[in-house]
Amino acid sequence: MEQNKKVFGIAALYDSPNAIIKAAKTVTDKGYKNFDVHSPYPVHGMDKAMKLPPSKLGFVTLAFGLSGAAIALLFMYWTMTIDYPMIIGGKPFFSLPAFIPVTFELTVLLATLSTVIGMVTFFFYFPNNSHPIHDTNYMKSVSIDKFGLCIEADDEKFNEEEINKLFTDLGAIKIEKIFFPDKLNVKILEPKFIGLLLIVAAFVSVSTYLHLNKVLYLVPFNWMMDQGRLDVQSSSELFGDKFGMRNPVKGTVARGFMPYEYQGVNEPTSPLSNPYLPTKENLSLGEKKYNSFCSPCHGNLGDGDSRLRGQFPLPPSLHSSKSRDWLDGNLYHVIVNGQNVMPSYSSQLSREERWAIVNYIRVLQRAKNASEADIQEIKKEPVTNVSE
Amino acid sequence: MNIDYSQELPVVEGRLTLREINDLIARPMDERPNKKYFIALSFTLSLLFIGAISVALTLYYGIGMWGNNQPVGWAFDIVNFVFWVGIGHAGTLISAILFLLRQKWRTGIARFAEAMTIFAVMCAAIFPILHTGRMWVAVVYLLPYPNQHSLWVNFSSPLIWDVFAVSTYFAVSLVFWYVGLIPDFATLRDTTASKIKKVIYSIFSLGWRHSHRNWQHYEKSYMLLAGFATPLVLSVHTIVSFDFAVSILPGWHTTIFPPYFVAGAIFSGFAMVVTVLIFVRKIFDLENIITINHLEKMNKVILATGMMVGYAYAMEFFIAWYSGNPIEQFVFINRAFGPYAWAYWIMVSCNVIFPQFFWIKKIRRSIPIMLMIVIFVNIGMWFERFVITVTSLHRDFLPSSWGYYTPTLVDFGVLIGSFGLFFTLVLLFTKTLPVVSISEVKAVAEGAQPSHNGGDH
Structure with missing residues (x-):
């Protein structure tokens, strides 16, 4: 052989x-x-x-x-x-x-x-x-x-x-x-081989179908909403009154809050002294806040010429001798406390902003009643190159 | 006990013939597994089952089942990932770096260590994939692929470097392992008596003929692979360390991390290889091939890398003091004396103090003491990753959010499951593939290579 x-x-x-x-x-x-x-x-x-x-x-x-x-x-x-x-x-x-x-x-x-x-x-x-x-x-x-x-x-x-x-x-x-070995006679159409092909085809199609149509669209886990914390307006068994939302403890003071000692007093005799110097930054802050909050009634220059066309009573001028002789602390007191129909601005303006407004009012007052020395001072200033 | 280190020790002991080596290594695959094997397998499978339940819980309820939460947002998942990737590093070191350094003794342990690399990387991969939540769509944001949003992964992120590094590492280790197995598959194909086994071995041997015209290219390819695997193995743990070092968290943001992590990885990897080999050489009668000299040499590597790790611990403290950065100083003082001081001192004693016993030759060559020390090292290296991750996070910049991390049962379950997976794969491997490279060990046996005057020179 x-x-x-x-x-x-x-x-x-x-x-x-x-x-x-x-x-x-x-x-x-x-x-x-x-x-x-x-x-x-x-x-x-x-x-x-x-x-x-x-x-x-x-x-x-x-x-x-x-x-x-x-x-x-x-x-x-x-x-x-x-x-x-x-x-x-x-x-x-x-x-x-x-x-x-x-x-x-x-x-x-x-x-x-x-x-x-x-x-x-x-x-x-x-x-x-x-x-x-x-x-x-x-x-x-x-x-x-x-x-x-x-x-x-x-x-x-x-x-x-x-x-x-x-x-x-x-x-x-x-x-x-x-x-050399005898030629191997391998039939491709053998039932075992065909069966294997069919099993592979079925497995691949089923797994592809499941992946593309089921697995990719699984709902992501949604237990995140189910948490131990208290939601707004929900009740709690922990407290006697069953309220979930609590008031702060008595005497709690907010960060940065400074209590005002003349709250509700009319024209205090020894008001606070101004802790802020009229620096450039302070005055520009004061101008910005004055224009936003004060000018609608007091007018842009403090003349008491309201822009509100009579919808609200006109305030007195800030250039009266009364307000010019007032201490800074008195102006501050009016901003914090309000006066007559003017409400308190303490919730809208911070402490620094209030004092900045006071400083800015002082600037307006001095500009309206400039002395001869002030005018000489301005004339000495170098001419800027800003064109009109 | 008196060993003369001035002479090169025989790699294979007992003057085995080539056929004896062959039979010895192939025997576990021909014998039916005994009762002990099934007891061991059922134990590891139960661990794996615990892991499977924990993974199922994690997938069903989401990763809220784990204990990590603010401020400790990274915990068991990254700790276990780094731990397992580190274990893997010994295999590539033995098969690639020691190959390039012409260390013949590596042949007896290389195959097993490489297999452990592959299994360890598989265990490591569980954690980053699980932590993505819906892991079946993880591929969508882990790999760059063309998509309708025209969005790409962020190649500047260490996390995406990690994806590339670990997947490359797995692919290259697997290929390296398989290339080493090809001649052994051919040998098994020619010696096995079973028909089914023969078909399987034939398929995997690809028709290897032991031809020298093939051996020539084969040896070249092995050297090329070793040349590439060497920088690769150093790069992988370097990039893993970037996950921490590239962030700006005190305790993580240090330049010492890459070399420190690589040394730690080799340290923990060798400890794991010694742990497993002690049992394997005993159970499969491989004491002549995996000799006590092999274990001693590995213990020396453990001693050396253990001291590198100890140096890194000390250097971290030195830099914290030397930098004059009060936050950095707080982190390290808090690490050693804060709420996690117990973990820190477990780490230091297991990694720095216990390996010092390996200075004594008697201990390096004593199996029970060696086993105890390497198990301590395994524990210590797990705690090292725990300490780095958790202690740096639990005291963050905002004292009001300071917290104490406690793992949940599910956390422990997944960790136990990864050990179950690892040891199950190791057990299956010992019965299905040659645990020692047949062709490599034959090549370093006594009289296997031509003598200088005998070969007609």
């Missing part, structure tokens, strides 16, 4: 690494090209004995490693600066230091995967489980503890007798002829 088969090659087994190195060297020197050495682990010095050129695998790694780096950098450049630019941490759109980690990882990923996939497919032509050498006694020996050399039949110098003699001279412990 063996006569009918085509010969793949002749293989010899050796016992020691020294013997296989010697055999490989001799076979190479004799000029055989299509031969191979098989050993359970890589034997040192075999590359030299077989005169193999250095492996070119490193070039695959280099090419794909560089492309990994380029792909990562270009992709991040495109997404972060062109497609959706966004300022993050005040850094430039293309902030290289922040892109280094991902670039490095992608370089390593592409370099290693391409090395392994390239080696298996283009250097080994794997997977290949139908090679004639599989399942021979020769293979079973070199898999464990023997060292083998196989000269293939398509070598130019292939000659059975010569090779047998050569192997024996080199101390082979066993010589074996290796044949």
Whole structure:
């Protein structure tokens, strides 16, 4: 039966690494090209004995490693600066230091995967489980503890007798002829195979359907509304009066609040003294607040000329001698406490704002009743370059 | 006990022949698992079951089942993630860095350590994926993909670096592991008696023929992979440390974090490898291949990295004092003497004090004491991540929101479950794949390589 088969090659087994190195060297020197050495682990010095050129695998790694780096950098450049630019941490759109980690990882990923996939497919032509050498006694020996050399039949110098003699001279412990296996007859339309395909198809379709139509639309958990805290207007069993909302404790003072000692008193005799100097900032604050809150009734310049066209009684002028002789504290008292029909402004103006308004009223009063010295002072001021 | 360190020790003890090595490593896969194996497996599966219940509760009720809340917004999830990623680092270190350094003794333990890397990264991945809440849509915001909003992930964020680093690490470790397994699959294919096993091994061996024309490229690829895995393994824990160091929180915002985290990762990884190998070499009679010398060398690495970690602890305190920053100083004084002082001192004693016993050779080579110390190291390294995360957060800038973090039962359940997953995978691995690389160990056995005068030179 063996006569009918085509010969793949002749293989010899050796016992020691020294013997296989010697055999490989001799076979190479004799000029055989299509031969191979098989050993359970890589034997040192075999590359030299077989005169193999250095492996070119490193070039695959280099090419794909560089492309990994380029792909990562270009992709991040495109997404972060062109497609959706966004300022993050005040850094430039293309902030290289922040892109280094991902670039490095992608370089390593592409370099290693391409090395392994390239080696298996283009250097080994794997997977290949139908090679004639599989399942021979020769293979079973070199898999464990023997060292083998196989000269293939398509070598130019292939000659059975010569090779047998050569192997024996080199101390082979066993010589074996290796044949091509019978052609396997694999039917594609086998029921088992079709059944497997159908099961895979059904599994993939059902899981895809469930994922796209059910899982993606699951209602997210909504127990967040169900919390232990008290909502506004809800009742509580904790307090005697069952009210959830509580008043602050008696005597509670708000942050920044300063109690006013003359609340409700008419014209206090020794009012507060003004703690604020009429600085530029203070006066501009006073002007702003005066214009917002006071000017509708008192007029822009404090003349008591209301803009309200008689809808509200006119207040007296702020330039009367009474109000000009008042202390700052008296003006402040009126703002806080109100007077006649004027309501209190303490809820709308802060302490600083009230004093700023007082300072601003003083400015208006002095401007309306300027002395000769004031006018001389203004005339001395340098002419500004602001054009009318 | 008298060992002469001036001579290189044989990597494989007992003068085993190549066939004996082969049979020894392949035996666990041919024998039926015994009773003890099933007892161990049922134990780890129960741990996994506890984890499964906790995960189910987390998914059903949401991550409110966990104990983290303001001000401690990061707790068990990140602690366990960093812990498991750290465990993984020993495998790549042994398989890549020690390969480049030509340390032959690595062959006996490399396969197992690499497998532990892969399993540890799988355990680590549970936590960041779970903390996203609806994890089945997590891919939508973890990976950059074209979408109708034209939105992309933020490539300036350390959290997205983490996604890339950990997934690359997993992919590269898996490929590295598989490349190492190809020749072993071929050997198993040629020795197994079972038909079904033969089909499986044939598929995974890809038709490997032990041909030297293939070995040549194979060795080259192994070196290239090792060359890439070395910076990769250093980068992964560096990037994990960026999760903390790039923020501006006192206690996290330090430049020492990357090297400190890498040293800690190798420290904890080696401790875990020693813990598991002590049992594996005993149960599977691999004392001649995973020798006491291997364990001693790993203990030396544990001693060295343990001191690096101790140095980092001291340096953090020094910088807090030297910087003159009162907030930084408060964080560190609070870490050592505040409400979490118990965790801090567990960490210091387990990581800095106990490994000092490894200065004594007798202890380095004594299995029971070694086992105790490495388990302490495992505990200490878990607490290190706990201390870094929780103590920095529980006293924040606003004293009115200071709090005390207490984990819930579900938190512990997920942690226990991750241990269950890890040890279940380890147990399955010991029975399905060669726990030691057959071809690599053969290559370093005595007389396996040609002698200089014998090979016709």
